Amino acid sequence: MEHHNLPTEDLKTYGIINEDLTFSKKLSADDIQKFLQGYTIVADNDRNRATFQLTNNNTQLKVIFLERDKRLAEILEQSKEKVQYTDIKDLSKTPNEWNIEKKAFIFDKENSKTVEFDFIKNATELTAIIADQKDLQELSRYKAELQKLKNYRHDKIDQYPEIAKEIANDMNIVSRELNAVTRIAVEDKRINNSNSDVQLNVNDRDMYEDANRMRENEEQQLDEKRRFRR
Structure with missing residues (x-):
């Protein structure tokens, strides 16, 4: 994938991309395309929810942790x-x-x-x-x-x-x-x-x-x- 300017280390930390810089298999091609266009990825687990969004021309990863x-x-x-x-x-x-x-x-x-x-x-x-x-x-x-x-x-x-x-x-x-x-x-x-x-x-x-x-x-x-x- 093209990964110039992407915050790759942060993306690796949260499992969005792998060590070889490919996106997680949990994400569909549509998910990936939307994510690169500024859409938010949502991950749910029990009471917890995390949202991930690329900002500043895809150079930074905005992460928000939520609790229901x-x-x-x-x-x-x-x-x-x-x-x-x-x-x-x-x-x-x-x-x-x-x-x-x-x-x-x-x-x-x-x-x-x-x-x-x-x-x-x-x-x-x-x-x-x-x-x-x-x-x-x-x-x-x-x-x-x-x-x-x-x-x-x-x-x-x-x-x-x-x-x-x-x-x-x-x-x-x-x-x-x-x-x-x-x-x-x-x-x-x-x-x-x-x-x-x-x-x-x-x-x-x-x-x-x-x-x-x-x-x-x-x-x-x-x-x-x-x-x-x-």
Whole structure:
């Protein structure tokens, strides 16, 4: 491989390349190509996660060590039964720093694998997938996790004025999803109530408009679900 300028000793230390300067066989050709283009390699082991990224024109290796609040094997197994939520802590930062990310692990039955979603980066897609389950209890669990994340970001915004704009943007994303979850929960309750009501007035204008809104919402969720399955 072409290895001029690459931080070869650091790459050897973490097993990304071998002594003969070939890349580890654990990495696919696509993984290697993306890594050289600046994408991050993620390595998981039990509660620990390490991320590796080439920076400064591929001359330096940025390494971040993270710790999740649950074992990976436990998350993967339990995700087959219901959505798993976990916090990931950046061990390079102190407890007083902004060091928590929140993830959701969802089992994709169609492809028989568990997929990880970030509460911020994959916010719209994650909400759509949770809503598509039509499970008010799960929706309530998800809403509670969103609220925790919003509270955490709120506590940090005054501590980091230099990145207050970034934190505020994250909070806006979480607030948007909280509002969406609330609307979805109300609509689902209306659906359940209307299904149990034997007297349905098809000429009721409010009911007609509500049905249209619910149909538009379901179509949007379906689009998001298709993205999830790709």
